[in-house]
Amino acid sequence: MTRSQITAVVLVGVVLLLVLGLIAVQVGGSFIRTSGEVRIGQLILSNNKILPGAPVTVTYSLIELGAIDDASMVMVRTPTESTVISEVTKEELGSGTFIVTVPCDKYEELEKNKAGRFVLVLNSDQRVLAQSESFTLLPAGPECIYR
Amino acid sequence: MNEIVSLPPGVAIAIIAFLLSLLPAGLFIWLWYLRRVDRPVPNRTVAISFAIGMLLVWPAFKLEGWASEFWYDVSPATAHYFVGAVLPLQVMSDVLLPALGTFAVVATVEEGLRYLMLVIWYRKSRDIDQVFDGLVVGIAAGLGFATMENTMYFLNLFAQGSFDTLVLVFFLRFMISTLAHISFAGLMGVMLARAVFAIYKVQKRQWYIMALLVPWSLHGLYDLLLGLDLTIYAVLMLLPCLLTLISWINRREFFAIARENGQVLVNQQAPQTKSMVVMKKYFKQAESPWNIHAPWLRERRLRYTILKDLEKG
Numbered sequence: 001m002t003r004s005q006i007t008a009v010v011l012v013g014v015v016l017l018l019v020l021g022l023i024a025v026q027v028g029g030s031f032i033r034t035s036g037e038v039r040i041g042q043l044i045l046s047n048n049k050i051l052p053g054a055p056v057t058v059t060y061s062l063i064e065l066g067a068i069d070d071a072s073m074v075m076v077r078t079p080t081e082s083t084v085i086s087e088v089t090k091e092e093l094g095s096g097t098f099i100v101t102v103p104c105d106k107y108e109e110l111e112k113n114k115a116g117r118f119v120l121v122l123n124s125d126q127r128v129l130a131q132s133e134s135f136t137l138l139p140a141g142p143e144c145i146y147r
Numbered sequence: 148m149n150e151i152v153s154l155p156p157g158v159a160i161a162i163i164a165f166l167l168s169l170l171p172a173g174l175f176i177w178l179w180y181l182r183r184v185d186r187p188v189p190n191r192t193v194a195i196s197f198a199i200g201m202l203l204v205w206p207a208f209k210l211e212g213w214a215s216e217f218w219y220d221v222s223p224a225t226a227h228y229f230v231g232a233v234l235p236l237q238v239m240s241d242v243l244l245p246a247l248g249t250f251a252v253v254a255t256v257e258e259g260l261r262y263l264m265l266v267i268w269y270r271k272s273r274d275i276d277q278v279f280d281g282l283v284v285g286i287a288a289g290l291g292f293a294t295m296e297n298t299m300y301f302l303n304l305f306a307q308g309s310f311d312t313l314v315l316v317f318f319l320r321f322m323i324s325t326l327a328h329i330s331f332a333g334l335m336g337v338m339l340a341r342a343v344f345a346i347y348k349v350q351k352r353q354w355y356i357m358a359l360l361v362p363w364s365l366h367g368l369y370d371l372l373l374g375l376d377l378t379i380y381a382v383l384m385l386l387p388c389l390l391t392l393i394s395w396i397n398r399r400e401f402f403a404i405a406r407e408n409g410q411v412l413v414n415q416q417a418p419q420t421k422s423m424v425v426m427k428k429y430f431k432q433a434e435s436p437w438n439i440h441a442p443w444l445r446e447r448r449l450r451y452t453i454l455k456d457l458e459k460g
Contacts, residue, residue: 010393014386017326021382024319040227079235117234128227131234 041130043118048135052102053143058118059097060130072122072129074100078113088120102137104144111137164301165294167317171325172197172290179286179396187402188283192274196284199268200291200332203260204299207292210260214252231374245374250367258363261288261332262339266355269343273409278340278401282392285336289328296328297321323382327369330388331362337395344405346413425456 046057058074071089075082085102092098100118118132154162180186180193219226227233228244229252236242265285269275275284301317335358342354365388372381395401403415419427429452432438 010390013389013393017382017386017389020319020322021379024323024378024382027319040230040233077233077235077237079237082237115235119233125224127224128233134234 040128041120043120043130043132045118045132045135048133049138050102050135051138051141051143053104053141055099055101057097057099058132060093060120072120074098075119075121076102076116077119077131078116080113082119087123104140113137160305161298161302164298164305167301168294168297168321171297171321172294175290175325175329176287180283187277188274188280192272192280193283193287196268196287197291197294199264200261200288200293201295203257203264203288203292204295207257207260208299210256211252214256218248231376234376236375242371242375246367246371249370249374250363253370254363254367257292258331258335258359258366261292261335261362262359264288265336265339269339273406275340275343276404276406278337278344278403278405279395279398281336281340281343282333282395282401283336285332285334285339286329286392288336289330289332290325292332293325293328297324323378323385326385326389327366327381330385330392331366331369333392333395334365334388335359335362337401340405344411344415346411422457425453428456429453 042061044059044061050056071087072093073084074086074088075084086100088098088100115134115136117134119128120130121128176193176197215226215229218229225240225244229248232241232245234241265281265288268284269281275281297317297320300320304317338354338358338361342351342358345351345354365384369381369384372378372384399417403417405412405415
């Protein structure tokens with residue numbers, strides 16, 4: 001192989017690797033390490049643009065339901081703060097989905113961060129059970145304005 | 148009429164998962180080893196290294212499982228940090244605790260086991276007599292580990308019924324984790340081979356330390372970046388490692404025969420290539436008294452003899 005051929009092959013390899021990385025960023029989930037150690041679940045949102053005041057359906061995966069023995073709370077977590085927005089019972093979790101609403105009065109404090117995640121936390125020891133993908137917070141919707 | 152042999156679904160899926168996991172391993176073994184005409188180590192050695200790499204997954208997973216359970220017993224509220232951070236990051240412990248999981252547990256267990264296995268093997272083996280052999284054997288061990296890890300990951304996703312994410316995540320993870328294990332194991336293989344073949348104690352010690360420290364820190368950082376959802380940086384981090392490995396494929400000093408009959412040689416010399424032999428012959432002739440006093444003959448020799456010799460080579 002000539003020097004220019006080697007350079008071309010290396011460049012193509014680098015580009016392919018970068019493309020692979022970018023796809024992995026879009027798809028997500030590649031951090032999950034091994035079969036036994038998954039202790040943090042995933043909350044899956046129906047839409048990753050959240051309107052304050054409007055209910056959002058959340059499904060989940062990978063949560064160890066056996067470990068949950070009392071009510072859990074859903075928090076919105078941003079780079080600067082975590083705000084509790086609702087409580088979820090074990091029965092609600094057992095159904096596979098639950099509904100949360102970002103309250104209108106929380107909009108002000110969440111607004112400055114624009115993006116956040118839902119985090120499901122166990123009441124008893126503050127253990128994190130699951131987190132969602134990142135979502136964008138939209139300006140307050142009609143549910144907040146005409147209430 | 149012959150009856151169709153049917154396997155239990157679990158076994159069939161495990162076989163499919165293993166065969167799929169072999170795909171990237173096959174590709175990289177071909178790239179680094181099979182396509183070479185002058186294979187530096189016997190096929191048997193590469194196959195054994197691959198198999199041992201696969202076997203290392205079992206103790207690694209066991210140790211990581213125990214570490215995870217221990218963490219959970221000590222501090223259930225922070226146990227989730229073992230698999231990654233809760234995002235977005237808010238306080239320093241959001242980075243430090245996942246770093247503890249990746250550096251102190253995952254990287255230490257996986258790289259530590261690989262290090263122990265390779266140290267014992269490199270010191271005893273008679274087949275490994277060049278630094279380049281260390282690279283090939285290290286990469287084969289890394290590929291074996293990645294193959295088994297990917298198989299178990301696939302089975303886990305399948306058992307959970309996560310079919311929606313199965314294909315994309317699976318194939319992405321296939322490539323990325325395989326490349327990561329190649330990088331860490333390849334670097335470790337080369338550094339360990341240099342340690343084993345070093346003559347001076349100080350050099351030996353330095354290479355032994357580097358052989359553990361470099362892959363350990365890279366592995367820890369790579370896992371931490373994935374845990375912090377900074378996948379693109381994790382992939383970018385692999386680039387210099389892979390480029391280094393590629394540049395080492397043709398590094399001449401790595402082909403020097405460093406050990407014979409189990410003894411490390413003091414004078415380690417690379418085997419001569421055909422073009423080198425021709426050039427040596429040329430310089431010997433060119434510097435002869437006849438050519439020094441008749442330079443026009445040197446020109447003729449270059450044109451008519453050397454080029455022909457090189458072409459033959």
